[in-house]
Amino acid sequence: MLCESCGKNPVVTHVKRIINGKLTEYLLCAECAQRLGYGNLLTELGGNYGSLLGEFFGEFERTDLVRCECCGASFNDIVRSGKVGCAECYRTFYDRLIPLIQRVHGNTKHRGKMPGGSMIKTPPQEQLSLMRRELREAIRTENFEQAANLRDRIKELEGGERRG
Amino acid sequence: MDNLRENEYDRDVVISTCIHLTRNLNGIPFPARMSRGDRLTVVQRAKEAVEENKALAHILRYIDMEGLSKTEAVSLVERHLVSADFISDCSGRGVFITDDESLSIMVNEEDHIHIQAYLWGLNLENAYQKADILDDLFNRSLHFAFHKDLGYLTQNPILLGTGMRASLILHLPALHESGGITRLSSNLSKLGLSLSGVYGAGEAPKGAVYQLSNQVTFGLSEQEAIANLKSIAMQLVHQERGLWEELVEQPELQDAVSRSLALLQSAKMMGYEEFLQLASNVRFGISTGLIEGVNSDQLNRLMIAMQPATLTLRSGRKLTQNERRILRADQIREMLKK
Ligand SMILES: [Zn+2]
Ligand SMILES: [Zn+2]
Numbered sequence: 001m002l003c004e005s006c007g008k009n010p011v012v013t014h015v016k017r018i019i020n021g022k023l024t025e026y027l028l029c030a031e032c033a034q035r036l037g038y039g040n041l042l043t044e045l046g047g048n049y050g051s052l053l054g055e056f057f058g059e060f061e062r063t064d065l066v067r068c069e070c071c072g073a074s075f076n077d078i079v080r081s082g083k084v085g086c087a088e089c090y091r092t093f094y095d096r097l098i099p100l101i102q103r104v105h106g107n108t109k110h111r112g113k114m115p116g117g118s119m120i121k122t123p124p125q126e127q128l129s130l131m132r133r134e135l136r137e138a139i140r141t142e143n144f145e146q147a148a149n150l151r152d153r154i155k156e157l158e159g160g161e162r163r164g
Numbered sequence: 165m166d167n168l169r170e171n172e173y174d175r176d177v178v179i180s181t182c183i184h185l186t187r188n189l190n191g192i193p194f195p196a197r198m199s200r201g202d203r204l205t206v207v208q209r210a211k212e213a214v215e216e217n218k219a220l221a222h223i224l225r226y227i228d229m230e231g232l233s234k235t236e237a238v239s240l241v242e243r244h245l246v247s248a249d250f251i252s253d254c255s256g257r258g259v260f261i262t263d264d265e266s267l268s269i270m271v272n273e274e275d276h277i278h279i280q281a282y283l284w285g286l287n288l289e290n291a292y293q294k295a296d297i298l299d300d301l302f303n304r305s306l307h308f309a310f311h312k313d314l315g316y317l318t319q320n321p322i323l324l325g326t327g328m329r330a331s332l333i334l335h336l337p338a339l340h341e342s343g344g345i346t347r348l349s350s351n352l353s354k355l356g357l358s359l360s361g362v363y364g365a366g367e368a369p370k371g372a373v374y375q376l377s378n379q380v381t382f383g384l385s386e387q388e389a390i391a392n393l394k395s396i397a398m399q400l401v402h403q404e405r406g407l408w409e410e411l412v413e414q415p416e417l418q419d420a421v422s423r424s425l426a427l428l429q430s431a432k433m434m435g436y437e438e439f440l441q442l443a444s445n446v447r448f449g450i451s452t453g454l455i456e457g458v459n460s461d462q463l464n465r466l467m468i469a470m471q472p473a474t475l476t477l478r479s480g481r482k483l484t485q486n487e488r489r490i491l492r493a494d495q496i497r498e499m500l501k502k
Contacts, residue, residue, distance in 0.1 A: 016247075016248040016249045016252055017248050017364070018238055018241045018242060018248050018471075018473075019363070019364055020436055020437060020472060021238055021242075021436075021471065021472030021473050021476075022238075023238070023248060023251065023252060034349075034350060034353055035346055035349065035350055036346075036349070036360060036361070037349040037352075037353075037358045037359045037360030037361070037374075037375075038358070038360050039353050039358060039379075040322050040358070040379055041322050041356070041379055041380070042322055070191060070192075070193065071193035071194070071197045072193075072197075073193075073197060081196060082320065083194065083196045083197075083319050083320060084194060084317075084318075084319055084320075084321060085193055085194060085196075085197045086188075086191075086192065086193045086194050086197065087188055087189070087190045087191070087194075087309035087317045088190070088191070090311060090314060090317050091311075097321070100321065101314070101321055101324065101382075104321060104322060105324065105325070105380075105382040105383060106382075106383060108382060108383030109313045109383065110311075110312070110313055110314055110315030110324070110325050110326075110382065110383070111325075111383055111384055111385050111388075112315060112325060112326035112328070112381075112384070112385040112386050112389075113296070113299075113326060113385070113386055114310065115303050115307070115308050115310050115316075116300055116303050116304070127297050127300075130219040130297065130301070131219070133218065133219050133222060134217070134218050134219045137218035137219075137222075138218075
């Protein structure tokens with residue numbers, strides 16, 4: 001299939017938009033996706049996972065015996081679709097995915113939030129007000145253990161905030 | 165939607181802010197490999213997460229996408245609550261929204277959970293804070309998939325790391341007219357940002373409305389990504405405003421601005437794309453002081469409400485295209501009346 005914008009190159013991205021009340025799909029090549037602002041780190045590298053990995057391995061691996069126990073995906077399935085099958089796949093195929101991930105993202109590690117992490121840091125007012133609401137609810141439903149818990153945490157957070 | 169604002173100065177260029185967080189559950193295939201049963205399981209677990217947490221249950225309302233008419237589904241996209249991709253296949257999908265429509269959580273989009281916080285104006289920190297809180301509250305029950313080196317695990321490895329996209333909706337009439345957007349857009353992509361048209365994906369999006377988003381999610385924190393986006397946005401604001409000084413002196417432009425307002429205030433039938441173009445001129449007039457007595461909040465509200473599906477939905481009946489144009493013109497006149 002050829003790009004709708006230039007009519008020359010093969011399609012790598014489908015951009016869906018609502019235009020004038022209608023669901024509209026634009027099929028774009030890497031170059032046009034880039035030019036029109038629909039590019040991503042991958043189109044920046046000129047294509048899709050298949051061609052990227054081709055550079056690493058020459059061709060698809062013929063032996064494709066390992067399958068993810070959770071979702072049943074093989075490594076070839078991931079490469080072909082450009083989509084990882086499930087969270088477990090990242091562990092199952094870790095060594096084979098890493099070169100690809102580094103190619104796209106550079107040789108680096110996650111530096112952002114950890115799950116639940118921001119709860120520990122400075123409490124935003126909003127979080128406090130959510131917790132106060134939870135507390136009122138816990139008292140109303142006579143869930144006193146939870147209420148006591150919440151009261152302690154609110155106190156802790158308020159204390160932290162005043163000091164900060 | 166919330167009316168909090170950081171800075172009046174930026175508001176004439178930055179229309180709105182949106183933060184997206186993508187999250188997944190462990191032990192269930194990602195959406196591309198999900199069975200219908202898997203989809204329903206994730207929906208069920210998300211619903212339970214909301215029910216278990218009174219703070220969430222209090223503010224969120226669930227909408228089953230399968231139960232919606234086409235008009236209702238399209239209107240959700242027009243109101244920025246879900247993506248266009250999301251409504252292209254509604255099976256096993258649902259969305260939680262707040263009454264003020266500033267927060268939404270798509271279930272089973274590209275990833276299991278997609279949190280969005282949408283605020284008017286340049287409001288990155290506030291929008292992030294809202295999304296961040298929702299993330300924490302959902303995480304208590306759902307325990308999102310995470311790897312210490314890779315960050316949040318996503319279906320598409322491009323989003324690994326923070327799984328966060330931050331975007332700003334910008335009004336860039338002068339850069340748009342100067343034809344400089346394409347060059348800007350390709351320069352920005354080298355910096356890991358994207359700039360694309362909001363109304364139309366082609367060469368000339370309507371209304372000079374663009375979306376600026378970060379592309380890089382890995383190897384930097386949410387705060388750093390937001391700071392980068394903000395500093396680039398400020399440069400764009402600066403460039404855009406730099407072009408205004410000269411433009412605002414041109415009689416042709418002053419004329420176009422005045423005529424556009426007059427049309428909006430008097431037309432009896434109005435198409436949405438025509439409205440976008442006129443609104444763009446009027447917004448420029450407001451920003452540069454050529455127009456008084458009309459404000460950009462009114463235009464923002466109209467930009468959402470005048471879209472075809474949303475207009476139809478709120479009228480409570482089926483409308484032909486002509487009826488829609490008439491109703492749209494009526495409501496615009498009412499909103500902008502002298
Ligand atoms: Zn092309
Ligand atoms: Zn898997």
